Amino acid sequence: MSGAYPALQAILFDLDGTLVVTSNRWSARLAHRLAPLNRVLPWLNTAALAKGLVGSTELAVTYGMLWMERLGIDSGFWGLSDRIRRSKGLATSAASRIIPGVPQLLDELVKHYRLAVVTTRQAKEGNAFIEAAQIRRHFETVVTRSDGWQIKPHPGPVRLAVKRLGLAPTACMMVGDTTLDIRSARRAGVRAVGVLTGYDTRSELERAGAEAVLGSVLELPVYLAGLDGEGL
Numbered sequence: 141m142s143g144a145y146p147a148l149q150a151i152l153f154d155l156d157g158t159l160v161v162t163s164n165r166w167s168a169r170l171a172h173r174l175a176p177l178n179r180v181l182p183w184l185n186t187a188a189l190a191k192g193l194v195g196s197t198e199l200a201v202t203y204g205m206l207w208m209e210r211l212g213i214d215s216g217f218w219g220l221s222d223r224i225r226r227s228k229g230l231a232t233s234a235a236s237r238i239i240p241g242v243p244q245l246l247d248e249l250v251k252h253y254r255l256a257v258v259t260t261r262q263a264k265e266g267n268a269f270i271e272a273a274q275i276r277r278h279f280e281t282v283v284t285r286s287d288g289w290q291i292k293p294h295p296g297p298v299r300l301a302v303k304r305l306g307l308a309p310t311a312c313m314m315v316g317d318t319t320l321d322i323r324s325a326r327r328a329g330v331r332a333v334g335v336l337t338g339y340d341t342r343s344e345l346e347r348a349g350a351e352a353v354l355g356s357v358l359e360l361p362v363y364l365a366g367l368d369g370e371g372l
Contacts, residue, residue, distance in 0.1 A: 148367065149311040150254040151360075152301050152330070155261060157317035157338020158357060160269070161237045238273045239337060241358050246278040248361060256301045257282040258314065258324075260291050280305060292320040295328035302330065315357060319348035333363065 156162045249255060255278050259266050263286035270276045281304040283297050290296030302309050314325030317338025325332035326349040334345030334353040342353045352363055 147311070148253065148313055148331070148364070150256065150302075150305050150307055150313070151249060152256045152258050152298065152312060152314045152325075153357070154314075154316035154318070154321045154338075155257060155259040155266060155269070158315060158321075158335055159238060159242050159257075159275075161239055162317075162338055238275070239356065239358075243273070243275055245358055245360065246275055250278045254305055254307075255279050256305060258292070258297050258301050258321075259283070260285050260297075260320075262286055292318075293323035293327070295324055298324045298328035298330055302328065315360065319344050322348035322350045325349075333360070335359075 153159055246255065257266070257270065257279050259282070261269075261284055263282075263284040266284045267276075267282060270279070270282060276282075281301055283301045283304075285291050285297075287300060288296050292298070298314055299309070302312050305312070309329035310331070313331040313333060314321060314328075315333045315335060316322060316325070317335050318340050322332040322334055322345055332348075332350050334340070334342070334348075334350035335356050336342060336345075336353065337356045340348075345353045354360065354363060
């Protein structure tokens with residue numbers, strides 16, 4: 141891309157909803173429970189309300205997990221984390237499923253770019269999935285919530301990945317499915333691309349600052365090919 145950025149050198153990926161199959165089970169369940177409100181408030185968008193309520197608790201829950209881990213009171217907590225993730229429709233440590241086509245995508249991208257993962261999963265959990273999916277060889281570094289005290293949308297995790305790669309922020313791109321991914325990247329000075337295989341909508345990702353929103357990561361090579369001098 142001429143002018144604004146140097147040549148793209150690295151791509152950072154979120155896991156859940158980006159490389160890993162996920163769903164919005166909590167939001168769907170809550171929306172169903174809130175549906176009777178439309179009898180008295182027909183104008184109320186219960187689906188949007190449910191999503192907002194679930195999203196508002198996400199950071200608090202994740203920070204709670206982080207503190208438990210840091211204080212060493214998370215014995216047996218990995219199983220609890222799995223139960224929470226399963227109830228939300230997210231992949232668990234034992235039942236994560238990579239989006240079909242992603243291994244082949246990474247095989248191609250790694251020929252042209254340095255790759256990394258930035259996830260709010262705990263280190264043991266995140267690395268276990270990446271190893272089980274046989275995609276660890278593609279990534280130079282994996283940043284998890286175990287690596288610091290900040291989680292997305294704080295720019296800290298993205299900055300750490302960029303620091304480990306030894307690159308300028310503007311030479312990197314973050315790809316994720318939530319506004320948390322996009323805001324974290326933009327605050328870190330990193331380019332951001334959204335995908336629609338996870339939690340947030342196109343308009344939400346665009347409002348957060350995504351330079352583009354793709355149907356899935358599988359569309360990334362075509363998008364990159366359209367960037368002047370930066371495509372495959």
